[in-house]
Amino acid sequence: MPKREFSKALTKLKMTKPKIPLLIMAELKERFGEKLPLPTGTDLRLPRAACWPGTESALQTAYFAWVAGMVATGHTMLYLAHAIPNGDAREPRVAARLKREGVKAGVPDVFIPVMQHMRTTPLGKYPKAGLYIEFKKAGGSPEPHQRALLNMLWTQNYEVAVINDLETAKELTCAHLGVMNYE
Numbered sequence: 195m196p197k198r199e200f201s202k203a204l205t206k207l208k209m210t211k212p213k214i215p216l217l218i219m220a221e222l223k224e225r226f227g228e229k230l231p232l233p234t235g236t237d238l239r240l241p242r243a244a245c246w247p248g249t250e251s252a253l254q255t256a257y258f259a260w261v262a263g264m265v266a267t268g269h270t271m272l273y274l275a276h277a278i279p280n281g282d283a284r285e286p287r288v289a290a291r292l293k294r295e296g297v298k299a300g301v302p303d304v305f306i307p308v309m310q311h312m313r314t315t316p317l318g319k320y321p322k323a324g325l326y327i328e329f330k331k332a333g334g335s336p337e338p339h340q341r342a343l344l345n346m347l348w349t350q351n352y353e354v355a356v357i358n359d360l361e362t363a364k365e366l367t368c369a370h371l372g373v374m375n376y377e
Contacts, residue, residue, distance in 0.1 A: 272371070
């Protein structure tokens with residue numbers, strides 16, 4: 195590769211190099227000082243919304259970071275937890291295609307397709323078939339069509355919850371799975 199093309203490619207690479215969001219970088223520097231304990235190749239990029247505390251996206255991002263940690267420590271059933279991406283603003287053509295493919299408004303944000311643990315099931319009741327979580331920012335509540343869908347899921351023997359903080363999400367998930375220590 196000629197020297198000029200190489201320098202153009204290098205410049206382009208530098209421009210697309212992942213940058214650590216400023217809020218996260220400030221928090222890391224505050225905690226660890228200038229010497230950050232990050233292994234080579236660590237990717238700290240987060241969606242832009244996750245950099246703004248108090249948003250639903252930030253809450254869900256933190257929840258799945260916790261889920262990943264739980265999976266890494268041996269709670270492999272949480273590997274099945276997944277997000278249901280149905281609430282973003284989209285181009286009309288993309289929205290129409292997704293609607294044809296079956297995306298529905300009001301479906302909760304997260305689903306864990308794992309049956310409720312027997313020790314947390316009330317005596318004489320069947321365990322819930324799975325757990326749906328709808329994340330809302332502090333003070334938020336579900337729309338009427340979301341409430342209707344949550345009620346329909348409840349009648350089909352799924353555990354459903356509307357949650358607006360990370361600790362409650364952790365506690366509910368662990369109670370559903372019968373996990374005693376979740377930190």
